[in-house]
Amino acid sequence: MSVVFVTGNAGKLRETNHILAPTGIELTSHKLDLEETQGTIEEVSIAKAKAAAKILNKPVLVEDTALGFAALKGLPGVYIKWFLDSLGHEGLNKMLAGFEDKSATAWCTFAYCGGPDEDVLLFQGTCEGTIVPPRGENNFGWNAVFEPKGYTETFAEMSEETKNAISHRFKALEKLKVFLAEKAEQSK
Template sequence: MPKPLTFITGNANKLREVKEILEQSGISVVSQNVDLPELQGDPTDISVEKCRLASEQVDGPVITEDTSLCYNALHGLPGPYIKWFLKSLGHEGLNRILAGYEDKSADAMCIFAFCPGKGQSVVPFVGKCPGRIVPARGPNTFGWDPIFQPDGFAETFAEMGAATKNRISHRSRSLGMLREYLQSHPELFA
């Protein structure tokens, strides 16, 4: 029986999305809430270090996830600090940040990092979804989803059904790369 993949999260919404995307491929996912430090720096470096730290506390393969919302007018900010910007400013404040800029484009970015076990190398998977920042629309149940409208769609992430969002989102793109990697390395779960 293969080992389950431990997703380090306390966020029920993220866990649900990850399970919906990975378990359809036969990859068993469990969650564990591990207290990790809030790191600063480049999003990929943050993800790799976060996963390395988590692997030291969990027996078996682990994944961590870090999400960024990168405003192009601000050269990628708020980026990995979006959680704190949202908490302090709310959706309206996140829109006001761009008030002086014509460019409202942004990239939703998700980086899943995988480590097969303690002391082993961490592999990051970067998924991006281009879009733009809009006034909040839709349910206010999942982070900054109400203000992000992906390119080619008239709806924000919050307005979309789960099936559509899980097909096109930054998270699904990152998980798609992770899924392909895991399926091509079954020995990591022996």
Template sequence: MVPEYQGEPEEISKEKAKLAAQRINGPILIEDTSLCFNALHGLPGPYIKWFLDKLGYDGLNKLLIGYDDKTAYAQCVFAFCAGPTSEPIIFDGRCSGRIVQARGPNKFGWDPVFQPDNEQGQQGHQTFAEMDKTEKNRISHRSRSLQLVKNYFV
């Protein structure tokens, strides 16, 4: 286990990858996920887990109550570090959408309050929680980041 670093998602991922590569004395691939509200300039970002734990779904919505802009993006950053002395390579995948009232099953983190845009970039109609797993995995921030990882190694 590595410590929870603070900072921007890319910085956090780089530090986690460096430390993990040093600990295992070899190559490592780490992942960090964020939910970023555009009206709040990217917050809660990598701290979404803590915000959700303390505020719940209603509290996340209340953070945006004074803003017209409810847009957000889900971000997944993978960092690959080839070894303990290597500089990590960042793979940043994002999925645009908006923050909505919680809908759908509460199976995974903030999925009920994030409604991703469709593949044409237009406002979607379902939250991640309401989507079939296959569809979610096809359009998600994580799948986009993993595609960048695959492209790097091919």
């Protein structure tokens, strides 16, 4: 089974393909400049999936990630990309400087849309952790400042295998894999 993953982020594509590899599901990527809807992660994901399915006229998969700080009642949330671009890793830490609570939740939502005018299905995963000073490679989003609960390394310091076995993306993809396997079986 082949699905178009709408992303221009090589890191997301690589990580998603790595996690899905054992299933035989083939992801092809297609970069689209989709309008960024404001709202919850669910609203953003649904809007992106519907828009992509309409443009490409085929089944699509989109992904959105959020990182919410408990001390800031869930902010920056779905806006983490813009916060990171504007403030950098150090700036994310400075946002929490006045708070004892450095806990955070990472969310990943994959949205699957079977085509134009089809309903969108959401597959979500979360990972609890702590915001720490940057450690490890700073080459993939906010990985260098997120230390998952129960671990002493940030996502950026972990091996790909370890991260891909515990991350919010992995947990969302586990749910998506079940759906896609059932869909592939039905199409036989």
